[in-house]
Amino acid sequence: MNYIPGLHILAEIYTDKTDLLSDYSFAKDFFNEKVIFYNLNKVGEVFHNFPEGGYTGVVCLTESHLAVHTWPEYGMLTLDIYLSNNKKQNDQKARDLFEEIVRFYDSHSCSKKEVIR
Amino acid sequence: MNYIPGLHILAEIYTDKTDLLSDYSFAKDFFNEKVIFYNLNKVGEVFHNFPEGGYTGVVCLTESHLAVHTWPEYGMLTLDIYLSNNKKQNDQKARDLFEEIVRFYDSHSCSKKEVIR
Numbered sequence: 001m002n003y004i005p006g007l008h009i010l011a012e013i014y015t016d017k018t019d020l021l022s023d024y025s026f027a028k029d030f031f032n033e034k035v036i037f038y039n040l041n042k043v044g045e046v047f048h049n050f051p052e053g054g055y056t057g058v059v060c061l062t063e064s065h066l067a068v069h070t071w072p073e074y075g076m077l078t079l080d081i082y083l084s085n086n087k088k089q090n091d092q093k094a095r096d097l098f099e100e101i102v103r104f105y106d107s108h109s110c111s112k113k114e115v116i117r
Numbered sequence: 118m119n120y121i122p123g124l125h126i127l128a129e130i131y132t133d134k135t136d137l138l139s140d141y142s143f144a145k146d147f148f149n150e151k152v153i154f155y156n157l158n159k160v161g162e163v164f165h166n167f168p169e170g171g172y173t174g175v176v177c178l179t180e181s182h183l184a185v186h187t188w189p190e191y192g193m194l195t196l197d198i199y200l201s202n203n204k205k206q207n208d209q210k211a212r213d214l215f216e217e218i219v220r221f222y223d224s225h226s227c228s229k230k231e232v233i234r
Contacts, residue, residue: 002129002131002191002193003188003191003193005129005186005188005195008127010125010232010234012119012122012234014119043163043165043173044163044165044175045163046160046161046162046163046175046177048160048161048177050179056160056177056178056179056181056182058161058163058175058177058182058184060163060165060173060175061173062167062173064173064184064186064195065173065175065184065186067175067181067182067184067199069122069181069182069199069201071120071122071203074119074120076119076120078122078181078199078234080197080199082184082186082195082197084186086188113232115127115230115232117127117129117195
């Protein structure tokens, strides 16, 4: 039987708080706090602001990765939470983290897809 | 109408070439060559080998990201190719890159999912 690494949540998140989408500084702090809170293991990260506004943020984990890409001009971001279960079961952690991120961005609407990989 | 950033390909790829899954050095060179070949714009990368074998590799792009997570003990990796279309249409590029990555890992089987985000 093939190995099943874990749960990948993909979401499109909409918000009027375009300041949270324009520059990564708040998001970078938030994601790093959550990595500690959820006892995840960071192995590297990339946060990059675009000159025209918006950013890419990726946190690489032994459990896989978290990724946000923002478009302040459209009031939206895409989110990936992919946590594999190599050492422990992380599905609920992924879902809880998703809810926290939706609240962080003060989202008024979002779409969410769960993919078991 | 909501903005549609672009195509995200998610795949589970199986191979007997466990040397390609154990250490990131070949993969890092390959991905960086492909970023240039496909005229993508890298803004950062993280490649991390695990002490027990296997690696995480993420290349962050202005077009979003490429990510691989490998499990040599199961002869498999997961792949994400997420290319947004902000400046140009990249769907075909994502599909072509997927085929090249499958060949690079000399895969004997794989599953592929396309998500329009």
